[in-house]
Amino acid sequence: MSSNKGNNNQDIKRHNKLLILKMIATGHKLSRVEIAHKIGLTKMAVGNLISELIEENLISETEYVPHSESETKNGRKPVVLSISDQSPCTLGILIKRELCQLIIGDLSGAILDSITYTYESLNNASELLDLLYQGYLQLQRQTRRKIIYIGISSVGPINMQEGVILNPPFFYGIHDLEITSYFEEKTGLPTYLINDANAGALAEKLYGMMRNDRNYLYLHIMNGIGAGIIINDVLYEGNTGQSGEIGHCSINFAGPECDCGNHGCLELYANIRVMRNEIYEHRTLFPESPLLNIRKPNWEDIIKEANNKDTLAMMVMSNYCSYISYALINILKILNVSAIVTGYTNPGSGNFIEQCLQSKISHALHYEGSDNITVIHSFFDDNAPLIGSIAFINNKIFNGELSL
Ligand SMILES: [Zn+2]
Structure with a gap:
């Protein structure tokens, strides 16, 4: 009110x-x-x-x-x-570079049904829209619950108010996709769009670890780096929903120009290509590293071995965390949040990244009344942006913005 x-x-x-x-x-x-x-x-x-x-x-x-x-x-x-198992539901959609997922979720965040489509490439936007619509029809046929809204969590940048996916890098040339109007026309259901990291932040707020934390940052750090900012219990959306683009904060003013127009963006340094190069460059120093047995190590391989205390993997992951910490410290100096929640696939149970980030940022932060900041792994592992597609709509319902 x-x-x-x-x-x-x-x-x-x-x-x-x-x-x-x-x-x-x-x-x-x-x-x-x-x-x-x-x-x-x-x-x-x-x-x-x-x-x-x-x-x-x-x-x-x-x-x-x-x-x-x-x-x-x-x-x-x-x-x-x-x-109630008769209450209405939301169709949640997650759009990523390598896959899209559709779920039916209720007010409690429970997932009742789901479909995943993976792709290595997309010819055009229609191919993506057809796939999603096909998924919607299938889930609708399979459920006996009423679907009343659609929430779409997507790789950014997006324009939240207009419901448009703008021009995500490495997204098969798809740009200016008016996705909410497409779904509203095809289904008659009110449809809303949010960027994936912002959705992740809301998933943690409603159904995850952060129900009692008023100020925190959700940091999604796998393919691209994005953040969702919760201030005083509310998602900070910014003017057009493009808040939290931490991957395009500069960590080097003399660095190379990024596609976004800025120089020395975090994502130019903290990415899997740089990590693979570091592994290759240091291979003779760490001949025993299991990473050297993998032709093209991916993110999961590196974090798994870092958690297993492999020296090469720890070094590479530590450098990655250093780059992130440079951007994070600037943001934390301004926002003064109490926690950072990290979202990524963790194949094991270790917390190398959380400990590493915590030690790299703590020294630069001297918060009044507390000399530290909590860095914890997401309750949903790497799935917070998916659960967030539902949480985003449910949050609007609980706030009275959308009716039941
Ligand atoms: Zn950039």
């Missing part, structure tokens, strides 16, 4: 109802008493709103199944609330 507008009782009721819906969707099997306690309303007021949400088939009550014997001993089993 906007602070410079009066609120009548209906507005307040709607606001409270959406707040309860959000708590149930993003919390873990809450009871009525827990909700009343968290929201600070009377049990009766909460009970009335919950009854309405049940009548509207948005939530349902189930008996709580205890996880342990001690829970069973603690008296009566409470009834808990969760998102």
Whole structure:
């Protein structure tokens, strides 16, 4: 609710109802008493709103199944609330350079069905649109749930307001693709576009590690580097949704010119081609490195071996993290966030990147009251931008921007 507008009782009721819906969707099997306690309303007021949400088939009550014997001993089993299996859903789409994925997700962020198409190349934009539309038709046929919105999370740059994918580098020449109007015409469903890293930041906010953190950065660091910025619990979208393009922050003013027009952009230094060159250049110093047995090591190979403490892999990954840290420190000096969430495929369980980034940025940051910043791996590994295609729409629903 906007602070410079009066609120009548209906507005307040709607606001409270959406707040309860959000708590149930993003919390873990809450009871009525827990909700009343968290929201600070009377049990009766909460009970009335919950009854309405049940009548509207948005939530349902189930008996709580205890996880342990001690829970069973603690008296009566409470009834808990969760998102109804009859509630409406969103079609989420993720567009990447090498694949696109379509999912059906509900208000709780649960994925009910999915399709993935991989490609090595695309002839033109129509080929991509046909593929996506085919996927939509198939998922629609397979689901008995009602789909009411489409959320598209895409490689950038994009124009969020216009729903246009602008000119992503290395994207088969596809540019100025008016993707939201295409889907609205073909499906009749309201469709919204967001860049992948911003979507990742929202996935963490609603369904991941960052539910209780107000200021943080989601950093997607695989093919290209992008960031989603959450400030005071809200995604900072910028003027046209092009915020967080950290890959095109300069780390060398005398560096080569980038396609974006800037000089010495981070992505010109922190990329897989540079990493492969470093492996090749240092091969005689580290003849035992498992990376030398791989003809064309990819990102997963390098991070896996760095986590396994292979010296060559650690050196290459550490240099990569150094480049990122130069850009990050500048951003963190301005934003003063409490955490950085890293999104990438981690084939093992190590956290070399998180530790490396943490040590490289901490020395340059002297936050009041805390001399450190937390760097953690995404709850969704590299899937936050996909889950974000759903979280992006659900966030609009919980905020009252979109109706159910
Ligand atoms: Zn650039």
